[in-house]
Amino acid sequence: MNRTGMTDAAELLREHGIKPSHQRVLVLSYLMTHPEHPAADAIYRSLLPEMASLSKMTVYNTLEILRKAGLVRIVRIGDPEARYDVMTDDHGHFKCEICGGLSDFAVDMRPLVSDGLAGYEIRERNVYFKGICPGCLENKTE
Template sequence: MEKYTEMLKEKKISPSVQRLKILEYLDINRVHPTVEEIFAAIREEIPILSKMTVYNTLKLFAANGLVKSIPTSDNKGHYDYNTSPHTHFKCRQCKRVFDIDVDYDLHLKSGLEGLKVLEHNLIFEGICQDCRRDG
């Protein structure tokens, strides 16, 4: 837990119990949970927790680069502890969003002139291994 406290202090964010829990949860559960999922899980331990706090905290974390908001086609907020460049795979059947360790070269050749690029996201969609077996 020290680790998370440090991370927050570095960003001058006061390490409240709620914030630490949310950060820890995202670290342990690397499945790009939604606000609802995070809220439901942490509420088990902190029954007084408000969903508002989860929203606020995630927005604050994202603004400080501690977590990443990842857009998916279900149009709900998904959050990712892993902020380093990596790739996602969204299964159309079970709706899960995986990290995948795709090794790719992105050779930009042209087309970004004048734009200030802050990040890029590469998202694959399809059917995952489990769902192919089942269905």
């Protein structure tokens, strides 16, 4: 056991039956330490300095493996590109329509379960709001 993001990620991969290759550990630990929900391309570009041989295809492959294992979730709000979110407790996403920024907010999803879904097997609950973030609101009034 170790306190660095790196080995935590490796352990997490092993726990989910995924071989912790160098590239996979890089991708997962990047997601674990970057809460801004990066897109595949952003992850790729950020890791390139650390690993020049990295291919974007590997990033896509890894993200798909992580998604299937339930370790990450895809956040798709408005933009054409998918953004990735390490699975933690239920939380909502706020997308600013001006700066495009994506932030988390706490949300209790239990009261959402409605009678309209009797007979459905719910596997994932997502909440996202759109609007304007405090920073952009400030710029508008200036």
